[in-house]
Amino acid sequence: MSTVKIGIIIGSTRPGRVGDQVANWVLEHASARTDAEFELVDLADFSLPHLDEAMPPSLGQYANDHTKAWAEKVDSFDGYIFVTPEYNHSTSGALKNALDFVYGEWNDKAAGLVSYGAAGGTRAAEHLRLILGELQVADVRQQVAFSLMTDFENYHVFTPAAYHQGMLATQLDQLVPWAAALKGVRDARSALAAAA
Template sequence: MTAVRIGIIIGSTRPGRVGDQVARWVLEHASARTDAEFELVDLADFALPHLDEAVPPSLGQYANDHTKAWAEKVDSFDGYIFVTPEYNHSTSGALKNALDFVYAEWNDKAAGLVSYGAAGGTRAAEHLRLILGELQVADVRQQVSFSLMTDFEHYTSFTPPAYHQGMLATQLDQLVPWASALKSVRDARTTLATAA
C-alpha cells in the first residue's frame, strides 16, 4: 500500500511570522513515521492574490496560472495539517483566501489542526473547522495548540515543551488512517464517474 501524502500548510504569510517554526517542528516529528509522507507547503511561495477567478471554484474552471499551480499542489495530497495563527478570533486572511481558491481538490480528504496565538489559537482552529466542513474536509478531533506566552521566548522563538509531541502523535494517529480511508472514497468516486 502506498503511503498517504500529507501537506503541512503554513497558514501565515506575514513578515516575521512564527508559523514556519511551528510547521518545521511538525515536519520534524511527523517525518519519523513510516505510514505517511509529509511535505511543507508555504503559502508565501504561491503569492496568491485576493481571489481573482471569475468562475466559482466549485466548477473547477481555473483560468489563472497561479490558481492552476495551487490546485495542482492541493490535489497532490491525501490530507493536510493546517498550521494556523489566530488573528481576531479567526484564521489568517491568507489561509482563508488559499482555501477559497479551489474546491474539488480539497474534497474527501482529512485534516489536522495546529494553532498558535495568545490563547493558543483555539478560536482560529474552531473557525477553520467550519470552513473545512464546507470544503468536505474531515478534520480529526485532536488539536495541537501553542501559546505565544508559554511556548515561545519573547513571542518569537518557538520553544515548545516536550508534552506537545504526544499531542501531535495522537493527531497523526487519527489523521493518517482517515487520510487513507478517504483515499478509497475518492478512488470509488472516480470509478463511478468513469462508469457513468
C-alpha cells in the same frame, strides 16, 4: 497501496511570522513516522492574490496560472495539517483566501489542526473546522495548540513544551488512517464517474 501524502500548510505569509517554526517542528516529528510522507507547503511560495477567479471554484474551471499551480499542489495530497495563527479570533486572511481558491481538490481529504496565538489559537481552529466542513474535508478531533506566552521565548522564538509531542502523535494517529480511508472514497467516486 500507495503511500499516504500529507501536506503541512504554513497558514501565514506575514513578515516576521512564527508559523514556519511551528510547521518545521511538526515536520520534524511527523517525518519519524513510516506510515505517511510529509511535505511543507508555504503559502508565501504561491503568491496568491485576493481571489481573482471569475468562475466559482466549485466548477473547477480555473483560468489563472497561479490558481492552476495551487490546485495541483492541493490535489497532490491525501490530507493536510494546517498550521494557523489566530488573528482577531479567526484564522489568517491568507489561509482563508488559499482555501477559497479551489474546491474539488480539497474534497474527501482529512485534516489536522495546529494553532498558535495568545489563547493557543483555539478560536482560529474552530473557525477552520467550519470552513473545512464546507470543503468536505474531515478534520480529526486532536488539536495541537501553542501559546505565544508559554511556548515562545519573547513571543518570537519557538520553545514548545515537551507534552506537545504526545498531542501531535495522537493527531497523526487519527489523521493518517482517515487520509488513507478517504483515498478509498475518492477512488470509488472516480470509478463511479468513469462508469457513468
